[in-house]
Amino acid sequence: MSAVDEGVVEAMFGEPSLAWFGFDVIEASGGCATVRVTPTEEQANGTGFTHGGVVFALADQTFAAAAISVLGRSVTADAMIQYLSPSKPGVLLTAVARTTFHDDRRAVIDVDVLMEERTIAVYRGTARAVRRN
Template sequence: MKEAAPVPEAYADVVRRSDACPFARRLGMRVTAIEGDRVRVSMPTAGMENGHGTTHGGAIFALADQAFGIAGNLSGEDQIGLSAYIQYLSVPAGATLEAVARKVSETEKTSLYAVEVYSGDRMVASFEGVGFKIGVPAQKE
């Protein structure tokens, strides 16, 4: 996995809001890059094991959902998740997971995002999320 790349200034507010999310901070999630239409978010897996000793599916889902949320808010119009679906493809083996999110399509009120979750070079999950556009965020004074 790459070191964090500088975040383009146009997306700095979205990244600041995601970095301030207590849940994401508790899980150690961080934006590692925003490249074109792709958002990369990483998360360590230590302490997130299930009863089988592998990374808990809820942790994998949370990482994918965080990447989806960030990608969905890059345009400057706030979105919330309307629905999400995940397929677990393999057991994560690394110490860190990385989610890569991208927009697939959108309408006036909704959007569809695809997120792939990786453990090293191996894809461990495929996630689809539908966002609902709720408007432009309030400006800080």
Template sequence: MDTNIRSEFQQVVDHMMENDFFSQWLGIELLSVSEGYSLIRMTVRKEMVNGFGIAHGGIAFSLGDSAFAFACNNRNNLSVALDVTTSFIKAVNIGDTLTAEAKEIHNGRSTGVYLVTITNQRGQQVALFKGTCFRTGKKLRN
């Protein structure tokens, strides 16, 4: 897509992804970005499972964390996590496709609160991530 017609929010997230090697390793695909919102997807690979043969909890947490980061930073105001929690609801397996949808709950001058719902390819909720960020006032890109 031409840079001139991509939204400012999309341009900020594209800039973030260029240097986010962990999100790249996860195989994250950006599906949608708008002000205070992001929708991303990834597929669980065999190197992401724990000793029980199910996805390591860090995988769902990391997907939620990336969606949170894209949603709270896309106004081009560098924001960092103050507090995050994840509830694991359902086991995730190799080959599952996970989608994380981050929605802004609160947009304050210095803080923001986001709720990220993580679902599998069957539309079943597998995890819930909640994050609070601090807004530094610094720009991510000029």
């Protein structure tokens, strides 16, 4: 792991889903994040491609890391994904997030999911800061 904000470490590294999916947080700071996974055969759909839910979860986890790095504790207000090409189990997927807008309460973040050098999905989400009572 390189530059991962302490707030991201505190918020995400206790999440069971991080290990369950096999996600590796490479970077998360300043509104940007990179997360990788090599999908397993168990994460394939009936056609033999990586299940779209795994690709979405990778994009969403990367989005969350970027959001936490600018907002602190936050939740997803909305998210959408466009699948451009299928991916294969056993081939590394890398999700790269960048914040395109943020203020003190919300952030809009775009995520590209890459298989090798090719973009296979694009995701956009809005995060909302959550304040503790």
